[in-house]
Amino acid sequence: MKKIYLTTSIPYINAEIHIGHSLEFVQADFFARFLSLFGKEIFLATGSDENSLKVVKAAQKNNLSPQEFTKRQVGRIKIILKKLEIDYNHFQRTSSQSHSSAVKEIFQRIKKEVYEKEYQGFYCPECEAYLKKDSLKEGRCPVHKIKPIFLKEKNLFFPLSKYQEKLKKIYLRKKIEIIPHSRTEEVISFLNQGLEDISISRDKKRAENWGIEVPGRKDQIFYVWFDALINYLSNLGFPRETKSYLNFWQNKDREVIHFIGKDILKFHAILWPAVLLAARIPLPNKIFVHGFLLSEGEKMSKSKGNFVRPEEVIEKFKQADVLRYFLLREFSPFEDGDFSWQRIEERYNSDLRNGLGNLVSRIITLFLREGRTILPKKMKLLPQYQKARSDYYSFGNQFFFQRAVDSLFSFIKEVDVYINKEKPWQKDISSKRKEEIFSTLWLSLTKIAFLTYPIMPKVSQQILYALGFNKKIKLEELRIIDRKNSYQKKFKVRKIPHLFPKI
Numbered sequence: 413m414k415k416i417y418l419t420t421s422i423p424y425i426n427a428e429i430h431i432g433h434s435l436e437f438v439q440a441d442f443f444a445r446f447l448s449l450f451g452k453e454i455f456l457a458t459g460s461d462e463n464s465l466k467v468v469k470a471a472q473k474n475n476l477s478p479q480e481f482t483k484r485q486v487g488r489i490k491i492i493l494k495k496l497e498i499d500y501n502h503f504q505r506t507s508s509q510s511h512s513s514a515v516k517e518i519f520q521r522i523k524k525e526v527y528e529k530e531y532q533g534f535y536c537p538e539c540e541a542y543l544k545k546d547s548l549k550e551g552r553c554p555v556h557k558i559k560p561i562f563l564k565e566k567n568l569f570f571p572l573s574k575y576q577e578k579l580k581k582i583y584l585r586k587k588i589e590i591i592p593h594s595r596t597e598e599v600i601s602f603l604n605q606g607l608e609d610i611s612i613s614r615d616k617k618r619a620e621n622w623g624i625e626v627p628g629r630k631d632q633i634f635y636v637w638f639d640a641l642i643n644y645l646s647n648l649g650f651p652r653e654t655k656s657y658l659n660f661w662q663n664k665d666r667e668v669i670h671f672i673g674k675d676i677l678k679f680h681a682i683l684w685p686a687v688l689l690a691a692r693i694p695l696p697n698k699i700f701v702h703g704f705l706l707s708e709g710e711k712m713s714k715s716k717g718n719f720v721r722p723e724e725v726i727e728k729f730k731q732a733d734v735l736r737y738f739l740l741r742e743f744s745p746f747e748d749g750d751f752s753w754q755r756i757e758e759r760y761n762s763d764l765r766n767g768l769g770n771l772v773s774r775i776i777t778l779f780l781r782e783g784r785t786i787l788p789k790k791m792k793l794l795p796q797y798q799k800a801r802s803d804y805y806s807f808g809n810q811f812f813f814q815r816a817v818d819s820l821f822s823f824i825k826e827v828d829v830y831i832n833k834e835k836p837w838q839k840d841i842s843s844k845r846k847e848e849i850f851s852t853l854w855l856s857l858t859k860i861a862f863l864t865y866p867i868m869p870k871v872s873q874q875i876l877y878a879l880g881f882n883k884k885i886k887l888e889e890l891r892i893i894d895r896k897n898s899y900q901k902k903f904k905v906r907k908i909p910h911l912f913p914k915i
């Protein structure tokens with residue numbers, strides 16, 4: 413099994429998690445489940461970004477200490493991850509001692525290159541980054557639309573400019589692949605403009621004493637971005653040579669893939685690999701960059717009143733699988749998309765309730781009406797399934813999540829056409845032909861459940877339970893279901909409620 417390490421970016425915890433954050437969580441979880449289905453060994457990691465001044469300010473507004481506030485917010489994030497069915501292997505808090513140890517170890521490894529100087533410039537507290545004057549739009553941050561603060565302080569600097577040509581070669585030679593490839597051109601264009609050295613520390617007093625203290629410098633804490641990126645190592649137990657770290661980062665046969673939003677590409681494509689090069693640590697293999705989930709053409713924010721909580725959607729449709737499906741099928745993986753309550757309801761009714769849900773209901777009702785068990789011997793739709801499976805694997809492997817889901821639904825349509833053509837409810841059908849039709853329908857639903865698992869894991873389990881399998885199907889059993897085109901035993905079909913009830 414090839415070992416693949418997948419990471420999401422870690423959200424700031426100063427505010428609530430909205431549906432835009434859910435997009436990345438669901439994409440990463442889909443990909444992890446997808447790769448697991450096809451025989452890869454996966455480690456999926458996420459976490460919380462806690463060491464910023466924004467967190468201190470948010471804690472003060474809530475009359476809490478930063479420690480109390482971060483603990484409360486992390487609890488809320490974990491509840492949302494559970495509701496979204498995100499099956500992660502590790503959750504890394506950047507305020508933890510284990511993460512602090514990793515950050516300090518990286519600093520020790522690059523310390524010889526770090527120098528001190530006084531710096532002044534425009535700083536966006538929302539980006540947690542210094543901005544060039546010519547990057548401002550009408551004097552405001554182009555992402556957060558706020559006026560930056562002008563700061564002047566003495567900090568520690570990492571010689572990022574030293575790595576400009578090395579980074580350019582890395583991307584030209586595709587040693588790190590950025591997906592979509594148009595983002596690679598964006599990074600190379602930025603490198604061609606010339607890199608400036610970057611401050612990796614902040615004045616501790618200005619940060620209100622919250623963050624990871626720089627070893628030997630009681631007046632400085634680490635810059636939140638330098639600190640946060642290292643979570644990709646601390647997730648695996650670094651600096652200790654744990655089994656996870658050796659298998660999923662140091663192993664030559666591993667693959668490291670970062671899932672991020674387009675607004676933080678430069679940190680991941682420039683600062684992160686440069687720090688790894690300086691620390692003599694292997695580089696990641698791929699960076700998958702998704703667009704924003706918008707509301708009426710704008711980024712979601714509570715102040716604009718266009719903020720949608722994932723819990724609201726889950727509660728409305730009584731399950732997370734509907735939201736997971738919508739996020740994967742409605743939007744291009746690489747571009748911005750507009751969230752709309754009307755569109756998700758349309759998808760729910762057309763694709764899920766009247767599509768997959770009705771197909772499963774029709775077939776299970778047909779089986780139950782016969783009042784017998786099923787002995788699946790042959791699948792007439794095997795060529796159609798093999799084509800859909802091949803497309804599903806190809807698209808999924810290339811991060812075309814939307815088209816992978818479409819491949820599943822192309823097979824669902826084939827099954828729907830088959831049942832309407834064969835009309836197994838007619839009384840004049842021979843028992844032999846009926847056996848063949850029933851076998852085909854039963855086996856087809858197992859294949860649908862297999863392909864559905866990464867998209868809608870609970871729906872997948874419900875389909876298999878209706879077909880007579882155990883309530884909880886393990887990953888290896890799913891792989892066997894995919895390979896099996898006939899069985900030597902009978903299955904007792906169970907009645908279940910409609911997968912997608914009327915809302």
